Amino acid sequence: MILFKHELRQGRNTLLIWSGVIAFMLGICIFIYPEMKDQMGDISGVFADMGGFSAAFGMDQLNFGEFIGFFGVECGNVLGLGGAFFAALLGISALAKEEKEQTAEFLLTHPVTREKVVLHKLCAVLAQIAILNLLAICITAVSILMIKESPEAKTLAWLFLAYFILQIETASICFGISAFISQGGLGIGLGMAALFYFLNIIANLTEQAEFLKYITPFGYTEGADIIAKGSIDVKYLSVGLVLTAVGIAAAFYWYCRKDIV
């Protein structure tokens, strides 16, 4: 528990800033909905006619006149992309920061096994992601109540679950990479998150690239699909879960063997 608490303390400020910003953005998006709602009815038609462009963002299938449709896209961008960046940041720095800041020598010469270090750091990453999402859910719930909308709770829950898994997958893959690098790797992490996002956009644009949806976690977090189906697409999700496991396993395997120089 000491290490877990230590990790949370180290990441406290980053967590506060990211969850604050994401929750604030979510709140803002929800609050502007009533004003946009009246204009939106017509806009949905416009988006539907825009073809490729709106398909890229999954807006062709969504009805912006309904709150959930609007939320699916806005939430997808704010919590999906923002959360993915945060998760990537956490994952990529979790193990590598000790070597970058030269604190690994201090930490690893105490009677703590490397397995335990990896486990506690992983738990701390997951806990921080959970805290961010809980805060996002709370802010969303309060904001929805305040604008007096009543979207279907089940669909909302699926959306939030999808974003949560997306963040865990991104964090786990970056966590795996983190074991192999000894410098910051911030660029790698943020690059990964951005890459995942754009892969999904490409997959949305052309059917030939649809296989990309298997690779990117944004494949199973597509708001439009979740709202239409009422659940997460298992075939994309299962690949994501495998990648998550591979990332975590790689971190354990390599970090317990690597030379700390």
Next chain:
Amino acid sequence: MHAIKTVSLTKYYGQSRGIIDLNLSVDEGDFFGFIGPNGAGKSTTIRTLMGLIAPSSGTAEIFGLDIVKQKQEILPSIGYMPSEASFYRNMRAGEIIRLSASLRHKNCRREAKRLCRRLALDTEKKIGELSLGNRKKVSIVCALQHKPALCVLDEPTSGLDPLIQREFYAILEERNAEGTTIFLSSHVLSEIERYCRHAAVIRQGKLLISDSLENLGHTGTKKVTIRGVDAPPALEHMKDIRKNGDAISFLYNGTPDVLLKALAYLPLTDVDISEPDLEEVFMHYYSEEGKDFT
């Protein structure tokens, strides 16, 4: 029992050398100095012993326990001070010291307080605000507060002011008197000479010699200083010839008979033949020709 014993310990970083075939033993209760130039392999040896890097081949034991297989049993009894005193920058010195103790599941509050007072360390300051010397002090407290049976100290005094250095060695000597084994690497030869009972010299990854300080000083080599001539006699086994004003000095490790006969024919005004001091001996190990010095 040996506190540290390495057998053919070897470490390569890919193709580049770390340490080669290192056979080192340090007795329990010893005050042991580990010396060698930069890049000789001191830190590699220490990091291997601490389990930070895995040996390429060979074995090492600390208190009879294997450093790879029984690392978790060894670590509680070691106090380690890395050469870089780096800590979590946003934490206070006191928090780091407490974190270190709690990672060892020990309450070291009293000892930590005593050490901080002796070393004049302000525990309220954040690591980011501390100078190298003060971070070194934090490192010392972390390495000593749990009263380990073995202290492994990698260049502990760099950055410490002379007063604190003296206090630090006083603490080490007290601990050593209580039975703690001290193993320290250093560049400061005078420190080794003053405090250590045994020392080992490492160069280019290989152990050159490991002996008591007394024996290291008596190498059979003589330092010869002569006056009254412009050039030293042409002898074998001479090195480090220096001209200092009207005096010529050199180190000689051949037979005295040959030396005296050669000197007898020179118009000398003064001659002095003495043991070289330890620092000179070490300097030779540092330099390329060191190998054939003994």
